[in-house]
């Protein structure tokens with residue numbers, strides 16, 4: 044093995060020494076057997092008397108190979124990447140020649156190509172090549188990529204990194220960069236002086252992040268990438284909004300002054316800023332800007348962001364994926380990674396410590412979630428609030444979590460603006476070459492306390508001794524340009540002063556008296572209006588039959604697993620026999636097909652969702668002979684939109700965030716996330732609280748995001764029984780979402796259709812379905828085909844009753860209602876009527892009231908639920924029931940007592956308790 048092949052051999056030194064000894068054997072046979080470089084090496088190494096390599100020579104070779112590895116592997120531990128407060132890293136490997144037993148003299152006599160073939164043409168000898176590598180790997184940019192398993196990627200990174208020109212911009216580029224930095228710093232300085240103590244989460248110390256993003260836009264334009272999706276937390280956000288999204292200074296200053304910022308919105312419509320009726324603090328607001336200054340149209344979006352650190356990352360990944368997909372045809376979406384790029388900015392304390400980071404990184408290469416690589420920037424100011432690195436993480440670098448995903452990490456000193464630009468170039472190049480994430484650890488400091496009111500010297504005295512003595516970036520870089528004679532000292536000062544003048548001029552335009560402080564907050568009318576349940580004449584028997592025929596006909600060369608085929612074949616029966624029923628999954632498939640035919644794309648993800656946790660869906664069939672996949676919904680006639688379904692990784696938070704983000708960006712798509720069991724959905728609680736339910740009120744952020752959360756007491760214990768219905772109902776306000784617990788497959792069909800119909804309209808809202816488990820196959824829930832025709836969604840279902848005889852009305856939902864129904868089948872006291880409440884929020888009070896009012900002899904309304912009294916729907920709907928309760932009618936609760944656990948652990952105990960509830964609910968006479 045010689046030359047390039049030798050170079051590409053595994054890097055571990057032992058292997059390479061072995062190879063070298065082999066090559067030496069060939070050399071001994073005949074010096075012409077080996078390459079020129081190897082011959083030169085062997086001539087210089089020295090041999091023993093028997094002709095073999097001397098111990099000294101072996102030591103030199105070993106040392107050389109090891110040092111070569113170690114410079115690449117561990118250079119980052121010695122690199123000049125800390126503007127202040129260099130950390131003490133214990134027991135670092137030495138990168139010194141002498142300690143590796145190498146003589147510099149030998150290296151001078153050995154060709155550079157032996158260090159690395161690509162260095163052969165650049166350097167005269169190995170000594171020079173080693174010095175070059177040392178400078179490359181321990182300079183203001185440091186690299187970690189030797190952990191990457193893929194040899195091609197490693198080789199690409201090695202060659203790209205080691206062959207880069209020296210970092211040195213042209214004079215005009217330097218001046219431009221200095222001007223940007225002066226604006227970045229000037230903006231913060233102006234706010235600091237004029238709005239003393241106001242929270243702004245200054246970028247100072249990491250100012251170079253802004254020119255880095257600016258540079259990225261230029262690079263993206265060269266690659267023809269028209270869309271940038273940014274996710275970032277509080278730190279530096281105002282600066283990114285003003286300088287990257289070009290939100291005018293006037294707007295930003297207006298927000299500090301509580302005057303109307305919208306007056307200063309650019310008239311060319313290039314900037315859009317949504318806002319909810321409740322609003323949010325300025326450093327959480329996002330926006331979207333169309334920029335044209337890089338030669339192509341570039342839409343830049345900064346995602347709205349709650350305080351909860353890191354949770355926005357998967358949301359932005361989902362938004363990016365939505366931008367990359369075409370969904371207006373039958374089949375799977377077309378995906379083009381060049382249509383959008385995600386940049387995710389992380390805090391150095393949050394990145395290693397928040398689990399959602401790991402979950403989101405894990406999405407990077409998955410079919411259903413990849414965006415062809417995000418660029419991560421760890422905005423590393425060395426401290427989180429008051430917590431320093433030694434209390435914040437167990438790793439040397441804040442970015443180390445990325446190593447486990449085989450991602451390269453580029454560390455860069457934030458005080459070296461030109462190197463910072465170089466880093467983003469490399470990150471984008473890598474992303475474009477391998478469609479994987481790249482991570483930049485931008486290392487700087489934080490000029491002030493966590494917010495600008497805090498005095499950091501009280502908690503972090505040693506760090507802040509250094510920070511306070513450290514020059515700001517405009518002076519560091521400005522002075523560099525003066526020294527390089529690119530600008531004069533006076534020009535430097537003028538540029539710095541101009542930034543202040545620009546801010547002053549903007550400030551002067553604002554009328555202080557134009558206040559927007561309100562004493563009351565009004566909810567927009569469009570929001571308050573409910574969804575309509577209109578008949579759907581376009582759903583005909585012929586249409587459903589045609590769909591059904593297509594769903595259950597398979598290609599001749601496709602073998603469906605025998606037992607499954609028998610199950611699926613039963614789904615033909617309802618169209619042949621009036622007594623056969625459409626079960627849950629069948630109703631869902633019919634709904635999906637009609638929704639696709641109407642032109643609405645569908646994306647459904649969740650753990651094992653293709654088959655369905657309860658083996659009910661079977662949306663993707665696997666040929667039992669060869670494993671080939673077949674998606675019946677792709678074979679329905681007249682479909683105009685995609686049907687995409689993925690088994691998700693075993694996460695809840697990141698995947699919910701992702702699909703929520705996907706839906707925010709692609710509002711036309713019916714986007715569904717299904718929990719394995721509803722119980723696990725609380726792993727994603729932050730997305731329900733901070734995005735789904737409140738996003739519209741805070742930010743004007745809307746979606747029709749739909750959740751399927753298997754829910755119901757069935758004796759499976761505390762963790763397989765409850766999707767925490769109560770939490771969704773408590774979040775329900777201002778018509779922010781729809782929450783249902785259904786008991787009819789036709790109703791499920793119409794609900795999905797209603798949800799799809801309202802997508803991308805003012806009335807679009809998230810939908811939470813407490814989906815069934817045992818009810819999936821329950822005959823009482825299944826409906827005949829005629830129930831699916833010309834009907835609509837029903838918020839309540841009232842069982843047949845004789846008004847003149849009824850005395851008691853039971854209100855129940857979901858599985859409890861079905862259990863009552865089941866009991867009624869065999870034992871139907873005429874004094875009792877059952878109302879199944881299908882939609883729990885918005886509460887259908889009017890419809891229920893109408894029924895109650897129509898029963899003359901009504902003496903009691905019983906609310907029956909299977910969840911403990913402090914859970915389920917009871918506490919949310921009680922006030923609403925009281926509102927509609929006819930006079931002199933008693934109200935009672937029948938169900939489990941309050942409990943700190945959602946369900947009993949023993950299955951048999953469950954049955955007993957459930958039976959007691961049913962019997963109690965069905966009692967005509969109260970117990971004495």
Ligand SMILES: Cc1ncc(C[n+]2csc(CCOP(=O)(O)OP(=O)(O)O)c2C)c(N)n1
Pocket residue numbers: 278350351352389390391392393394422424426427428489493
């Ligand atoms: C999930 C979560 N926990 C706690 C907080 C409170 N908090 C706000 S900022 C901050 C420190 C963040 O440090 P880092 O990630 O390094 O970002 P920096 O503020 O230094 O830029 C903390 C703990 C939060 N916002 N979110």
